[in-house]
Amino acid sequence: MSQSVVNSEKADVPPQRSAPPTGRRSLQGHPWLTLLTVAVGVMMVALDGTVVAIANPAIQTDLGASPADIQWVTSGYLLALAVFLITAGKIGDRFGHKATFLVGAAGFAATSAAIGFATNIQTVIAFRVLQGLFGALLQPAALGLLRGAFPVEKLNMAIGIWAGVIGASTAAGPIVGGLLVEHVSWQSVFFINVPVGLIALALGLWILRDVRAENAAKSFDIPGIVLLSAAMFMLVWGIIKAPAWGWGDTSTLLFLGGAVVAMVLFALWQGRAKEPLVPLGLFRSVPLSAGTLLMVLMAFAFFGAIFFVTFYLQNVHGMTPVQAGVHLLPMTGMMIVGAPAAGAAIGKVGPRIPIVVGMLLTTVAMYGMSTLDTGSGTGVMSLWFVLMGLGISPVMVGATEVIVGNAPLELAGVAGGLQQAAMQVGGSLGTAVLGAVMAAKVTDVLPGNWAKAGLPPVEGAQAEGLKQAAQLGITPPARPGTPEQVVHGMATAVHDSFVSGMSLAFGVAAVVAFAAAVLALLTKKGETEAGPAVHI
Template identity: 50%
Template sequence: MNATSAVAARPAAGRDNPWLTLAAVALGVMMVGLDGTVVGVANPTIAADLDASLAGLQWVTNGYLLALAVLLIVGGKLGDRFGRKKVFVIGIVGFAVTSLLCALSTSIGMLVFARVLQGVAGALLMPNTLALLRAAFPPAELNRAVGIWGGSSALAVASGPIVGGLLVEHVSWESIFLLNLPLGLIAALVTMRWVRESKDETHVGSFDLPGVALLSGGLFLLIWGVIKAQDHGWGSAYVIGFGAAGLLTLVLFVLREARAKEPLLPLDLFRNRSLSAGVVLVVTGFFALFGILFFIGLYLQNVHGYSPVETGVRLLPLTATFTVSAPLGGLLTEKFGPRVPLCLGMLILAGCFLGLTGLEVDTGYGGQWPFYLLIGIAMGLVIVASTEAIVGNAPVERGGLAGGLQSTANQLGGVLGTAVLGSVIVSGVGSALAGNLADAGVPAETAGVIEGKTELIAQGVAPISPDMPASLAQAVTDASFQSFMEGLHTAMYVSAGLAFLSALIALLCSRGHGGGDGVAVHV
């Protein structure tokens, strides 16, 4: 960017403030983080109040995730093209308005529709938070700012289950969505008053609409297939068909981008080894983390019998530690570059996943919390360092695009982790259940019925009925829980292997220089 355009892009002195920019974007990511965790706590109440089926309830989450995942890169590109501040404010206001629509929903269909719109607004909001930070802070302070940004998100995630539980219990499930209205108002006002506008001043020409359609369509088809694998099985024609269609569409997207004059996602970004490795590490890190956390939540609630709020409290060593480890990750990345904290974080994750294979049905909390604490430390290092590897190695004028790429990798990893590891657990339960039922002395006739409820047992639920004798119900419960634990152990071995592989990939990462491939770009 030349000096003239840089001066033109900067508003009058005194209007822009890096730390108020950080405050505004932190409120934005807190809205998104808080919304995800409080909805999980409210699901049973929403189901009862809106008479929702399990599939309908799942789409309250999946509809949001799908819209968010397929549009994040588009949201970042819109910020680069039309102004990151402008698109961020639109996203903030849109998120608040759609939160109000969620609270006003009178049917599960209306709530799912509102959540999809909320995902669209989140896709405008999230990628531009990192781009605004990149434009506001000098390189020497950027990693510290990103660490605080990550800590803000972690604070929302940590407090979400507790805040949500209190609101649902003492107010209503609608109140968890209304919480976004004051947060959104403050963030929008601060942004409009004190945040400096920035965009890609070098852009000329039209927006790549065919690229938008191909990328969004390809990601949608791929993620849809992954989500539906739980219902149809990974080897089904349904899942294979959607997966193949998604991959083919993404190949067409790559071919389109290679020839487009103004591509949506310039492929030359991936010539930077650190950026490419950073994207892979975000996917693998969140694959392992979200996949395991989803089922640890089931373990705590269904096997140990904790309420959602009690589960949230017991996961505080992970989530609350993240509020400290994210800024720590920023300091380590600033001092050593991304390679050291990424390798260290992935190795800690691998060790924790291996350690958690020792969990049993009756393992007390004292045998759990140290692993949750270490996972929180590791993820703080990984998230901040991988952000530096991606955003720090992209040119400044492509900051929104790089932020969208990072956020897309985040969502993609989470969706894949939950779905893939879910199938691993279902398979593990199916392999172990017959033997465990026989060992527990369950009669063959009853065992045959129980073996048909593998997916329920894979959630940590024992399929007992009120008319079962107490001794038989106990035997079925013991066999079901033991089978769930064996499936969970298999998923943790898979996650540990993936984390070890990610530690090797992290060796490819190096410190960003602001312009990608070592070419400094000044704003």
């Protein structure tokens, strides 16, 4: 695809190719039914991102897996998802977003079933990687289908509802996972995807209309795919392993440096390729580039900080996974309500003001959570969770609209993949960086808190084990017969150290959120038409 196409005026953007009229026209391609269909599909992917974390301990026990194996159950899925997203978007642009969505839904359901029937950890890991690949097909295709089904004036509302489904599914993961693992089995966490996937597949065959641009690229940029995949793999894997290896470790630097080299080679190749995977002219749009970076910063602050909340609720306050999930409902509820409302507001005033306000609310929420201590009650926690949900909603919707809306129709899938890849990278980077910040703080204050509690010093392997446990807010088990006063002192020292680290991490997240609010001033409404929609 030539650069001239990327920079063409909106009047030159060709209409999407749609299915010929049939007797089902009243339903096929219907915008709101299209939204329902893609929402069911992406719900599986979003739910799976958090629900499996609850099942990991049961998987480890049942299959006799090592800690490294269990890490791959999560990391293998996230790596496959992050590496394949942009390429998956290109596949949708080339072969049609309907077909891509259907393959993704069917594959996600099938691999989920295979994991449920697995009898060893190696099989679980292998199918988790495949599950990530099929999940990557679903998400950009969903955005491409929405882009083709809705007119510009209603696209924001659709993206708002879509974002609300993702937010609600992500937050519901710990509750759903806790209930299923506690009352059924860890296999049920995966089996639940089968009926959901079949519903998405049936609705897709019945409702979805094929969406693709007439002048979409007819060939694949294989060198570009290889270089981009290598860059994304090395980047995400380096980020995932950095907390364990150390940020200054040779292995970490090799992976992160290799990612930079591969990305530079990718950019050079894209300038020469006849039909590039990601035309560089796409980034001549300042709003699109700003929206992509904004998505990275938002995910860094949000997913990186929220990672600690579950440990805070469960290990410091002693809640079960289900109870922790219930305490997060104020944030979930605000995301469900706030995302569609944000879509409506963005449709009236554009994305800039709602995104700036949203990131400022997020900044306040992050700062507020940095003030939490071991005795903070449900009321004060709920206040910050509500502000977080209200703040994140317009950013999720607005940044997505800025990225997808400012890309030509023939690159809608690539833009959708770019949006999701930015979120994956930002979330992984936030979790790793804020985790390192928190670990350093806990290591620094733990000895003082331990001595302050009147406890004898620990050394060697015991000291290292204590440090690792404290970074998660876990009090090491006391020996039988240990006085209650000593047990209480151990818990106080560990929890105070954990909260100190969490407070610093939230403080850093607040700074990042404020930087995102400033960056949001560069965003503006998408300038390319989505094409005619039917049956609004």
